[in-house]
Amino acid sequence: MAVFAFDNSYQRLPERFYRPASPAAARAPRLIRFNAALAEELNLDFARASDEELAAIFSGNSLPEGAAAIAMAYAGHQFGNFVPQLGDGRAILMGEVVDRDGQRRDIQLKGAGVTPFSRNGDGRAALGPVLREYLVSEAMQALGIPTTRALAAVLTGEAVHRETKLPGAVLTRVASSHIRIGTFQFFAARGDDEAIKALADHVIARHYPELEGLEQPYLALVNAVAARQADLVARWLSVGFIHGVMNTDNMAVSGETIDFGPCAFLDEYDPRKVFSSIDQRGRYAYANQPGIAQWNLARFAETLLPLMAAREEESVEAANAALTEFGRLFQARWLDLFRTKLGLVGEEEADLDLINSLLKSMQDSEADFTRTFRALGKVAGGAGDPVLEAEFADPIGAGDWLRRWRLRIEDDLRTPEERQVAMEAVNPAVIPRNHRIEEAIQAGLAGDFTVFERLHAALQSPYAEIPEFAAYQEKPAVEERVERTFCGT
Ligand code: AMP
Numbered sequence: 001m002a003v004f005a006f007d008n009s010y011q012r013l014p015e016r017f018y019r020p021a022s023p024a025a026a027r028a029p030r031l032i033r034f035n036a037a038l039a040e041e042l043n044l045d046f047a048r049a050s051d052e053e054l055a056a057i058f059s060g061n062s063l064p065e066g067a068a069a070i071a072m073a074y075a076g077h078q079f080g081n082f083v084p085q086l087g088d089g090r091a092i093l094m095g096e097v098v099d100r101d102g103q104r105r106d107i108q109l110k111g112a113g114v115t116p117f118s119r120n121g122d123g124r125a126a127l128g129p130v131l132r133e134y135l136v137s138e139a140m141q142a143l144g145i146p147t148t149r150a151l152a153a154v155l156t157g158e159a160v161h162r163e164t165k166l167p168g169a170v171l172t173r174v175a176s177s178h179i180r181i182g183t184f185q186f187f188a189a190r191g192d193d194e195a196i197k198a199l200a201d202h203v204i205a206r207h208y209p210e211l212e213g214l215e216q217p218y219l220a221l222v223n224a225v226a227a228r229q230a231d232l233v234a235r236w237l238s239v240g241f242i243h244g245v246m247n248t249d250n251m252a253v254s255g256e257t258i259d260f261g262p263c264a265f266l267d268e269y270d271p272r273k274v275f276s277s278i279d280q281r282g283r284y285a286y287a288n289q290p291g292i293a294q295w296n297l298a299r300f301a302e303t304l305l306p307l308m309a310a311r312e313e314e315s316v317e318a319a320n321a322a323l324t325e326f327g328r329l330f331q332a333r334w335l336d337l338f339r340t341k342l343g344l345v346g347e348e349e350a351d352l353d354l355i356n357s358l359l360k361s362m363q364d365s366e367a368d369f370t371r372t373f374r375a376l377g378k379v380a381g382g383a384g385d386p387v388l389e390a391e392f393a394d395p396i397g398a399g400d401w402l403r404r405w406r407l408r409i410e411d412d413l414r415t416p417e418e419r420q421v422a423m424e425a426v427n428p429a430v431i432p433r434n435h436r437i438e439e440a441i442q443a444g445l446a447g448d449f450t451v452f453e454r455l456h457a458a459l460q461s462p463y464a465e466i467p468e469f470a471a472y473q474e475k476p477a478v479e480e481r482v483e484r485t486f487c488g489t
């Protein structure tokens with residue numbers, strides 16, 4: 001049986017950073033899926049473990065020796081409203097391990113019962129959200145986007161009560177850390193500058209060691225987190241991802257995508273698209289995400305002001321400059337990614353307009369985001385215009401746009417094949433489409449996990465067109481579209 005070489009650095013922080021929390025016993029744990037490749041990456045040797053042993057560990061029934069067993073404290077702005085105490089209400093940090101590459105990783109049980117931060121919640125997770133998080137977080141990884149990972153999914157053998165009775169499950173989540181903007185806000189709300197300093201130093205040592213010893217490390221930390229978030233959100237937009245609940249407690253300072261609640265990918269392109277049932281005003285709509293990230297970063301910068309320059313005005317000015325820098329970095333990264341998606345090399349003034357006019361035609365035509373870019377790659381590789389036009393309700397608009405695009409790529413010295421290959425490396429063929437996730441969840445609720453397994457397999461090579469998984473490249477028929485997603489609560 002594997003031994004976890006835990007090294008729980010977060011637990012060595014002051015006691016007010018967390019509360020002890022033990023997993024509740026699960027009546028009849030049953031393994032749904034174990035991520036053996038990730039386990040290896042984490043230096044965990046489970047080669048000889050049986051499914052029963054794995055289910056016992058990753059339901060929380062059999063807590064390994066040396067586990068931290070704590071719930072982390074945090075606060076957060078939820079839809080713009082500040083809540084001074086949230087914390088891990090349905091998550092328990094099992095502990096930290098150092099992986100094969102020397103990187104520290106958190107292992108956390110999500111849905112293993114109440115903690116001191118559960119408030120009125122039951123600390124449990126239902127099967128549906130566990131399967132969704134497993135699929136989408138692993139798909140993000142395969143897409144090459146920074147993300148928390150899924151190590152295991154286990155049925156608890158117990159029901160959880162939501163609107164109806166649902167099977168309970170536990171997701172084991174792996175993250176480079178679970179420290180959120182809201183973790184800083186927890187201490188800022190209490191005027192606890194000492195804790196903010198300890199937390200900031202911990203984050204720098206853990207995620208941004210290159211900042212150690214700088215003259216203004218805390219200002220540099222704001223800048224560094226902003227840079228990673230700018231990169232992350234630009235990448236989200238480049239694959240049509242909508243996080244759905246970008247509250248400050250759901251934004252990790254590491255720059256990983258975290259908390260896959262009502263998240264979803266675009267089918268037809270619409271920048272105003274919102275899936276989350278609780279996001280009635282569209283605060284977290286697709287195109288709002290960079291603005292929201294910047295707003296969240298402003299909240300982050302505020303928590304660090306007490307640690308910055310002695311003169312308050314100067315600190316505020318410097319923090320504002322960091323936020324302006326976020327805007328610049330995001331825009332540059334977005335443009336870079338979309339240039340590559342369109343197969344443009346070099347930079348021309350008119351590129352932004354060329355990109356935006358394609359997006360506008362897609363919106364007018366309800367063109368599928370993923371399929372359109374994939375089709376454009378084929379056209380770049382020598383396929384005829386109808387391949388792209390087929391994605392548009394109005395093929396004339398697509399044809400006009402293609403003429404402009406051809407003029408732009410005229411001087412490109414690459415062969416058509418080379419251009420197509422470069423485009424296909426950023427334009428996925430397979431994404432976790434909402435209706436497919438829903439299908440996997442429904443089958444899972446009926447006790448059949450083969451649909452989940454197959455979808456998971458298809459999502460492992462998102463940039464390849466594998467004949468066996470061709471069906472996953474299809475967009476939903478209008479009546480198959482899933483327009484609403486729900487949080488795991
Ligand atoms: P979320 O919006 O899912 O990120 O969760 C927001 C807050 O609600 C966090 O503090 C969670 O720990 C807490 N929470 C969500 N679901 C539950 C649950 N079933 N039991 C207890 N706390 C929960």
Ligand code: MG
Nearest residue numbers: 249250258259
């Ligand atoms: Mg959360």
